[in-house]
Amino acid sequence: MKYLVAIIAVFVLILTACTNPQSKSKAALLESEKNTTIQVATATKQYKKGDLVPTEEVCMVNDAFMAKKQLLVKHEGKVYYGCCEMCKERIPKDAAVRVAIDPLSKKEVDKASAAIAITGDQGEVSYFENEENYRTYVENLNQ
Structure with a gap:
């Protein structure tokens, strides 16, 4: 027991x-x-190639979608974004990084006011004058 x-x-x-x-x-x-x-x-x-992306998630110096909020840079009343301190310093000093060429219209576009879409396989972005240009560009790619 x-x-x-x-x-x-x-x-x-x-x-x-x-x-x-x-x-x-x-x-x-x-x-x-x-x-x-x-x-x-x-x-x-998550975003994929061909999608419009939030402006604040793009490094405008490297023209790359980073999938997270970037450093805000104000310059001449406009808002740009960079991924690091070097980008943050370069944006006000280098006018070339503040503009891009719209792939549809071939016109110069200010990145601060552009519609931004992923156009590369590695997150590369393109800047469009407006969403209409972006939609036309995508339609032309799909034909």
């Missing part, structure tokens, strides 16, 4: 000891599931 009580006590102790880590494990699983949901929600907001 002593052995039976000892075995039951050990068994109860083991079950009790295993219960606490399991509840932590369930909490960890719930947290992991929550993080996965957030990642999936974020993934649906």
